[in-house]
Amino acid sequence: MENLKHDIKTVLITREQIAKRVREMGQQITKDYAGKEIVLVGILKGAMPFLCDLMREIDLPVILDTMVVSSYGDATTSSGLVKIKKDLDSDIRGRHVIVVEDIIDTGITMAALTPILEKRGAASVELAIFLDKRERREKEVNVKYIGYEIPDKFIVGYGCDYAQKYRNLPEICELDNKVFAQAK
């Protein structure tokens, strides 16, 4: 990343650490769901790199699906509603669903989405989230699989963006202040 490295202040989690943790998560899921079929639901766009890596570490039959959602409501009184912009292609009735996300922050997106999927009659709905910014949580959410807990810092990479950019960084990074200054 000869060009992008000039925009990075700190690398918080390296490619090697990411790969190791994703492998462990895949192995845990393989154990926990032994004998079952899973529907992996990636929440676009942030989940893309993690979804691609995680599914290849799961040694079970996997059905891949995606959703695009946006949480909305005014900032002071978060409504906790999500708008589904792109829905699942598959019927999840009676199926074991694992929702895959890059990061959980306030928890508003996941707190709203999980009951929607449960109401559709899924046999189970669990969450696999690579980064957990627990300090920022506003809605309590039960996350079964967590990659790393991170402090309340704005990060990019491995799917996480700043103004839609930097998702392609293969590490979890903090951006250099000049990037924010240039954006103003």
Ligand SMILES: O=P(O)(O)OC[C@H]1O[C@H](OP(=O)(O)OP(=O)(O)O)[C@H](O)[C@@H]1O
């Ligand atoms: O816990 P929360 O506070 O609800 O925030 C987490 C969500 O925010 C980001 O997605 P975003 O809606 O920005 O879209 P993106 O995945 O396309 O980046 C991230 O990918 C999670 O989906």
Ligand code: HPA
């Ligand atoms: O730190 C973050 N970076 C990018 N996107 C995010 N969405 C919630 N927290 C973050």
Ligand SMILES: [Mg+2]
């Ligand atoms: Mg997202």
